[in-house]
Amino acid sequence: MPATYDLDNLTIHLVDPEIPPQVEFSGRNAELRLCKAAFGLTPNWRIDPGMIPLHFRLEGPPGVGKNEIVYEIARQLARSMDMPFYSIQGHEEMTPEDLSILTVPDPAGGGLMPFRLQASPLATALYTGGLFFFDEINRVPARALTPLASVLDRRRSLYSASSGLTIRPRNEEASERFRFCCALNPAVGNAGEAMLPDYIDERTLPVIKVDPPDIGSLREILERNVAPSAAVLENFEEWYRDSIVKEMSVRQVIALVVYVMRALGPNESIRTAFDRAAPQFVHDGQLRNDRAPL
Secondary structure (H helix, E strand, O other): OOOEEEEOOEEEEOOOOEOOOOOOOOOOHHHHHHHHHHHOEOOOOOEOOOOOOOOOEEEOOOOOOHHHHHHHHHHHHHHHHOOOEEEEEOOOOOOHHHHOEEEEEEEEEEOOEEEEEEEOHHHHHHHHOOEEEEEOHHHOOHHHHOOHHHHOOOOOOEEEOOOOEEEOOOOHHHHHHOEEEEEEOOOOOHHHOOOOOHHHHOOOOOEEEOOOOOHHHHHHHHHHHOOOOHHHHHHHHHHHHHOOEOOOOHHHHHHHHHHHHHHOOOOOOHHHHHHHHHHHOOOHHHEOOOOOOO
């Protein structure tokens, strides 16, 4: 992939693709299948030329594995088609230029040219035909999302108001390869709002819900990522089924089990250790008022 390209006699610098975490993926097969269907991918992770890609979004609370699903897609597309991966983390201070072209200091510049034009990860993905992931998209002010409108429809273009330039895929192949997805926590948005602007909402469909995993999936994830002893795993399952916790994210569960394994007292039962440690890992909103089994 070129580090730069020329547009209207100006040099645009591209960002380097990201390398997703190289870990073994487990669980979430149903959600992964829906993502592949939305992207119009074949079972062997190739683009089906007869399928129009849909720009799906993942919705779910923090820590349930939304990012891991996207990372697995990125790993598979890199293996099957050498597709580069790019992402942006949404935040409340984001501007439209953060999604298009930025003017940044040029370390190699000097004199009359101390700055250079830097393409955003989104602009680079669009130009090269890569996979782009917009995390926490609903934290972003609505005004900052306006450049997405022309990216996510048939125009396949990205306008930069500050530079007056419009970025498009470098060729037809790049246009056909470009894929966009996003993720959000519906409970947390910009200024307390979880909704996206209508024109973004309608361009990021289908909505694929990612709920906290069931106990079977949690066991598989723990076995692959933590490798607890059989006793720790059995006591965790017993504690989880009997506790007053409604649900826990994968991130919370992994942290809790690792902590119990490290902090277990010499004469302390494993179940007691889970009861003692749990309040340090569970939020009030995750508690139930009864003790019915999960």
